[in-house]
Amino acid sequence: MNDDYHALLARREAMRLRDRLVAPAPRAGRPQNVTGAGARCTTRPYDGAVDQQLITHNLAQVTPFDELIKHLYDAMFERHPYLRQLFPESMDFQRAHLERAFWFLIEHLDHPDELAAFCARLGRDHRKLGVLPVHYEVFAEALSDALGRCARGRLSPDAEAAWLRMVRRAAEAMVEGANEALAEPAYWSATVTDHQRRRQDVAVLRVRPSEPYPCRPGQYATLQSPLLPHTWRPYSAINADGELEFHVRRTGPDGVSDALVTRTAVGDTLRLGPAQGTTTLDDPVSRDVLIVAGGTGWATARTLLEDLAARRSPGRSAHLFLGARSAEDLYDAAVLTRLENRCSWLRIVPVIDDGPGASGHASVVEAVTRHGGWGGHDAYVSGPPAMVAAAVRRLTALGMPPERVHHDPVTGTGPVVLPPWQVGASA
Secondary structure: OHHHHHHHHHHHHHHHHHHHHHOOOOOOOOOOOOOOOOOOOOOOOOOHHHHHHHHHOOHHHOOOHHHHHHHHHHHHHHHOHHHHHHOOOOOHHHHHHHHHHHHHHHHOOOOHHHHHHHHHHHHHHHHHHOOOHHHHHHHHHHHHHHHHHHHOOOOOHHHHHHHHHHHHHHHHHHHHHHHHOOOOOOOEEEEEEEEEEEEOOEEEEEEEEOOOOOOOOOOEEEEEOOOOOOOOEEEEOEEEOOEEEEEEEOOOOOOHHHHHHHOOOOOOEEEEOOOEOOOOOOOOOOOEEEEEEEHHHHHHHHHHHHHHHHHOOOOOOEEEEEEEOOHHHOOOHHHHHHHHHHOOOEEEEEEEOOOOOOOOOOOHHHHHHHHOOOOOEEEEEEOOHHHHHHHHHHHHHOOOOHHHEEEOOOOOOOOOOOOHHHHHHHO
C-alpha cells in the first residue's frame, strides 16, 4: 500500500510538471510571441509543421550544432552546478547523442506520433540517469541561453520560440514516458556469469539480471560498468535461457568497451538500462527478410534469425550478408554454420574484405547492391555506424521505403538520411 501511495504521488507530480513544461510562464527579457507564427498556442493543437519551417529556415544561425550544444551544457552547469554529477566525466558521447536527438526532433516535428513515441522511449530510458521531470525545464532554460549565445543575436524571436516549443513538447512526451514506466526499475543489476575472449578485441559476455528483464529479439540495452560511473553504452542483447548475451568489441582504451572486454570477469556486477530499439521482426512476418550486418552487429543478426526460425511464416526466406575485415573476424563461425545447416530458407553470404577467402566485393554494402532485387523484403541493418549509414542510404536509394529499413540509432555519423533542408543547411 505504501508503494502504491508513493507511485500515485509521483504520477501527480509528473502531471503537474508536465503542464508547466507545455505552457511555461514567459521569463522577463525573453520573447513572449503572443501573436504571429511564433505564438504559443493554447486553444488549438500544436502545429509542428509550422515550427519545423521556422527552425529549418534559420538553421544556419545555429549549425553545426557543436557550438550550440557546448553553450547549452555550459549554461546548464553554470546555473545548476549539482547537475554535472549526473553526467560522465567525458561529455563527447553525450554531445553526439544530443546532436542526433536534435536532428530527429526537427525532422519529425510534422509527424507527432513518431515524435511522441521516440521521446517517450527517451524519457523511460533517462530514469536510469537520475533525471527528474523538473530537469527538462532547466534544460529548456539553458537552451534559450545557448541559442542567444550561439546565434549572437541573429536568431529571430519567432525562431527561438519555435525551438523552445519543440523542446518542451519533447519534454512533455519524455515525462509521460517516464511516468508510464514507474512500475519497472530505473535500471537492472546483472551478474556476469560467463566472459569469453573470442578475439583480442572481442568478448562475449553473459549476464543474469537480478529481476525479470523484458527484451524482444533485436532490441539493445545500455550497459554501465562500475569502473565508469554514469557512462552508458548500447549493445545488442541476445536472450539466452533467462540470461542476456552481449557481443562487445573494444574500440579504444579507457572506455566502456575496454572495461567490458579487458577488465570484467565472472561474478562482476553491471547495470542494464531498459531494452530499447525497433529493429524487431513484424508480427506476423509478412515479407522476406534481408539482414545486413558487420562486426559485432552479428549479435543483432543472430537473435533476429533465431526469432525468425521460431515463428517464420511458410514460404518466407531470409538473406544474411555478414561483413568482416578478415576470415578471423567471423568469431562466431560455429553458430553461423549451425544456423545455415538447420535453416533451408536461409542464405548466408559472408563478405570478407582481405586475406584468405576475400569475397572480391568492395564492401558488404556493395555485395548487397550487386545481388539486388530487394523490393519485396524488409531490411535489418546492424554493425559499425559508418556501415549502417552507408547501407541505409544505399537501400533507400534503390527504392526500398525507409519504414522498411530497420536499424538502431547511429551515433557519430549525423542523420542517416539527410532531408533536403538539412543538406542545404550543412552546405
